[in-house]
Amino acid sequence: QVQLVQSGAEVKKPGASVKVSCKASGYTFTGYYVHWVRQAPGQGLEWMGRINPNSGGTNYAQKFQGRVTMTRDTSITTAYMELSSLRSDDTAVYYCARSPIAAAEHLDYWGQGTLVTVSS
């Protein structure tokens, strides 16, 4: 069965960086984009960007350009999202999700989420 398993919760200080992992299993890793979506406490869903695990190509929301880096390691079917220069308003649950590369409009499976807390 399809699974996206994320790394555990993180607590970071303002100005630091965080790197969250997303281990994929149960499907062909290179056939699906991996997306990152975040949700601040009590707020809605916000798309951050996606990576094509086959090519390594990325698309980032302009809001996060320059602060976010998405990478992948196909040998261990794992995607990563690194966010730098953290601020308090980056406190959120970060989800990875996948979409078929051939029909990329919807996100059909999601990871369990990783809480990132930014606090001094």
Next chain:
Amino acid sequence: SYVLTQPPSVSVAPGKTARITCGGNKIGSKSVHWYQQKPGQAPVLVIYYDSDRPSGIPERFSGSNSGNTATLTISRVEAGDEADYYCQVWDSSSDHLYVFGTGTKVTVL
């Protein structure tokens, strides 16, 4: 940037029908996808391409899309349907390629 507007809350009695709207400029020309999110859990896709249901999603969930409004309909509502629901579209002209609606809290009375 494309904006999707949903009512903050919808209340419905068990066994009745809940309708959740998602408004956007000419949204009928786009494909709309819907997600259910229960407290403390990740979102789950319940409708894609306006009206298709993933395997495992009950037939009680249906969708439609026309003009400036898309609608998620939940028939014969059950207590377990209480959750937040988000619509989503893909918009190549938006800064965020994947645009989510503001979310609707469905409360089962």
